[in-house]
Amino acid sequence: MNTFYKYAVFLIISLVIVAGIVLPIPNIPALGDKARVLYFHVPMSWISVVAFVMSLWYAVRFLKSKEISYDIKSFSAAQLGFLFCILATATGSLWAKFNWGSFWNWDPRQTSIFILLLIYGAYFALRSAIDAEEQKARLSSVYAIIAGITMPFFIFIMPRLVETLHPDPIINNSGKINMDTSMLIIFLTSLLGFTLLFLWVMNLKTRLEMLKYRKSLKQAQ
Amino acid sequence: MYEFLETNSMYVVLLIVLIIWIGIFGYLKSMDKQIKNLETKE
Amino acid sequence: MKDFINNVRIVFLKDVRSELRTRYVINSLLMFVLVTISIIRFAIGDEKIEDEILTGLLWISIFFSASGGLARTFVKEEEKETSAALKLSASPTEIFAGKLIFNLVLTFILNFLILILFILITEYNIKNPVLFISVLSLGNVGLVAASTIIAAIISKANSKGTLYPVLSFPVLLPLLLTVINATKLASAGINPGEIMGEIQILVSYTVVVITASVLLFPFVWED
Numbered sequence: 137m138n139t140f141y142k143y144a145v146f147l148i149i150s151l152v153i154v155a156g157i158v159l160p161i162p163n164i165p166a167l168g169d170k171a172r173v174l175y176f177h178v179p180m181s182w183i184s185v186v187a188f189v190m191s192l193w194y195a196v197r198f199l200k201s202k203e204i205s206y207d208i209k210s211f212s213a214a215q216l217g218f219l220f221c222i223l224a225t226a227t228g229s230l231w232a233k234f235n236w237g238s239f240w241n242w243d244p245r246q247t248s249i250f251i252l253l254l255i256y257g258a259y260f261a262l263r264s265a266i267d268a269e270e271q272k273a274r275l276s277s278v279y280a281i282i283a284g285i286t287m288p289f290f291i292f293i294m295p296r297l298v299e300t301l302h303p304d305p306i307i308n309n310s311g312k313i314n315m316d317t318s319m320l321i322i323f324l325t326s327l328l329g330f331t332l333l334f335l336w337v338m339n340l341k342t343r344l345e346m347l348k349y350r351k352s353l354k355q356a357q
Numbered sequence: 358m359y360e361f362l363e364t365n366s367m368y369v370v371l372l373i374v375l376i377i378w379i380g381i382f383g384y385l386k387s388m389d390k391q392i393k394n395l396e397t398k399e
Numbered sequence: 400m401k402d403f404i405n406n407v408r409i410v411f412l413k414d415v416r417s418e419l420r421t422r423y424v425i426n427s428l429l430m431f432v433l434v435t436i437s438i439i440r441f442a443i444g445d446e447k448i449e450d451e452i453l454t455g456l457l458w459i460s461i462f463f464s465a466s467g468g469l470a471r472t473f474v475k476e477e478e479k480e481t482s483a484a485l486k487l488s489a490s491p492t493e494i495f496a497g498k499l500i501f502n503l504v505l506t507f508i509l510n511f512l513i514l515i516l517f518i519l520i521t522e523y524n525i526k527n528p529v530l531f532i533s534v535l536s537l538g539n540v541g542l543v544a545a546s547t548i549i550a551a552i553i554s555k556a557n558s559k560g561t562l563y564p565v566l567s568f569p570v571l572l573p574l575l576l577t578v579i580n581a582t583k584l585a586s587a588g589i590n591p592g593e594i595m596g597e598i599q600i601l602v603s604y605t606v607v608v609i610t611a612s613v614l615l616f617p618f619v620w621e622d
Contacts, residue, residue, distance in 0.1 A: 153374060157367070169366040176373050199618055216384075223380045227373045234362060234369050254569040261565050265556040271622075275552050278615045282548060282570055285611050289573035292600055297580065337384070344388060347395055 145336055148329035155322050162316045167303070173231045174303075175322055179330035180224035184252060187217025187334065192284040195277035207273035208349060210280065211263070212341040216334060218256040225249050236301060244294040245302045251290065255283045269349070406489045410497025414472075415504075424505065428468045432513050435460045440520045453523050454583045458575065460517075461510050461542075468505055469546040470563035472498050473554035482554075491617040495547070499609075502543045510539055526588025534585050537598065538578035541605040545570050548612040551619045574604050 156175035164171045194210035197203075228246065229239040240246060262279055266272040294300075362368055418424055439456055476482040485494060514535070517523055525531045546567055553562045581597035591598075 157370060157374075170369055172367075172370045173373055176370070176377055180377065199615075219380060219384050223377050226376050226380070230369065230373055230376065234366065251569055251572055254572075258566045258569055261562060262552070262556060265558050265562055267557070271555060274618050274621075275555055278548075278618055279552055279566060281615060282545070282608070282611060285607055286545070286570050286573055286604070289577075289600060289604055292596075293573055293576055296596065297576065333381075337381075340388060344391055344395075348391070351395060351398075 141332070142336060145329060145332045148325060149333060152322060152326040152329050156326065159318065159322065161319055167235070170231060170235060171303075171319075173227070174319075175326045177224065177227040177231060178323070179327050180220050180227060181249060182327060183330055183334045184217050184221035184224055184249070186331065187213045187220060187338075188252065188255075188284065188287075190338075191217060192280055195280040195284075198273060198277050199281075202270075204269065204273060204349065205346065207277065208345045209338075209342055210277060212338050212345055214256060214259055214280070216338050216341060218253075218260070220334070221249060221253050221256060225253060243302055244297070244300045248290055248294065251287075255287070258283070269352075403493060406493040407496045407500065410485075410489055410494055411500050414497065414501040417475075418501075418505075424468050424471060428464055428509055429512075431464050431467055432460065432509065432516065435464065436513070436516045436520060443521065447522065450524055450586050451583050453517070453521055454579060454586055457513070457517055457523075458579050458582070460513055461539075462571070462575065464509055464513065465506055465542055465546060466563055466567060468509065469502050469543065470550050470553065470559070472502055472547065473551045474559050477554045486620070486622075491620045492613055494620065495551075495613060495616040498551075499543065499547050499612075502547050503540065506539050506543050507536070510535065523586070525586045527585050530589075530591050530594075531582060531585040534578065534581045534594070534598070534601070537601045537605070538574065538582070541574045541578070541601055541608065542571065544605050544608045544612065545574065548608070548616060548619070551616060555619070570608075574601070577601055577604070 152175060156172055161169075161171055191210045191213040194206045194213060198206035198210060225246075228249065232241065232243070232246070233239045236243070259276060259280060263272055263276045266275060362372075439460070473482075476485060489497070518525075549563065549567045549570065553559050553566060556562055577597050577600045581594050581601070584594050584597075
């Protein structure tokens with residue numbers, strides 16, 4: 137991670153905040169200026185899913201190689217994913233208050249993010265209940281994988297149960313992108329910026345956890 | 358407060374950006390604290 | 400293959416025998432079921448409750464009674480310190496299969512008891528019994544599949560009792576949502592064709608979870 141990377145992250149996110157608030161957007165019925173939330177809220181949920189997938193990926197690598205550094209990466213990704221999951225829930229429900237009239241109304245997307253929160257919560261509860269480092273890594277990796285493979289079922293289940301009021305995601309069911317070009321550019325820049333930010337903070341967290349682990353090894357000796 | 362935000366939805370966006378900033382800042386702060394713990398427990 | 404089946408049978412019979420000797424799980428779960436059902440009975444009073452809500456109540460009792468019984472499968476090995484002996488006598492896959500079958504038998508007995516009691520005390524009207532029973536059985540298999548691996552995970556952790564519902568709920572949620580919806584429709588007397596989608600989800604969920612469990616169980620079981 138060189139210095140250029142960090143300044144790039146700073147620049148991109150600053151740009152997105154300014155452009156997202158200042159630049160005019162086409163009028164969208166019932167949404168109006170609240171459509172700008174898209175630039176900030178969607179990257180949060182995007183990162184919470186990316187982090188979950190990364191955590192899974194490192195969990196699999198850990199089980200294959202038994203390298204504790206993979207588990208540390210898996211844990212760091214999960215912790216950041218949890219943070220962004222909370223941010224996505226908070227920003228989403230604030231938006232829902234002004235668009236749907238209540239903070240929480242079990243829209244399918246709210247339910248999905250709620251389940252993701254539950255999985256993250258269960259993962260940390262499991263980790264805190266095991267003392268031995270190696271066993272903690274093994275069991276929590278197994279749990280992450282079990283939880284990860286059951287998540288995709290929601291994609292099939294949710295549409296059967298309730299209809300969503302949530303605005304179309306970028307790639308909607310018809311596979312078309314229906315967004316104003318300037319909005320799309322800002323949105324994609326925002327996704328990029330927040331993803332880079334996530335990778336940076338995750339790098340910091342991994343290094344920190346690595347130091348903690350080494351220190352605990354030293355103390356054990 | 359609610360009426361004000363309802364008519365000026367730009368401020369909702371502002372609030373949301375603030376929430377994100379507070380969240381990320383809080384996380385950085387907690388990492389700072391963990392590093393401090395590592396340093397002092399030498 | 401023959402060895403495999405034989406060893407699975409041995410693990411299964413060992414569990415049956417140790418259960419029959421103490422009858423700990425059976426007795427406590429029977430009491431649990433009776434208590435739950437009577438609470439529901441008192442809560443209902445004389446009111447007539449819609450079948451949809453009754454289906455929900457039925458699954459609440461199934462979920463919690465199952466979590467009482469299934470959570471203990473591996474915990475008891477750790478508590479009695481028999482897991483080392485078990486480790487020597489069979490391969491992880493055989494142990495997992497044996498435990499899975501034992502759990503299946505246990506939940507099937509229990510859930511049909513719950514169902515019978517449920518029909519007796521409430522006016523639960525099932526319009527398509529064959530479909531209802533098959534959906535309920537499919538749901539049971541999925542429930543047991545996911546619970547067994549989670550029971551194995553928690554047996555190694557510290558706070559075993561409280562951890563089980565926390566860990567199992569998010570994993571079981573896709574199954575529960577589907578099966579509740581399917582049993583609701585079945586009790587309302589729908590044609591099997593109309594809940595084909597639900598049945599497909601149930602079957603694929605079970606297959607995916609069992610495959611993953613078999614692959615992952617050796618990692619949980621090793622020390």
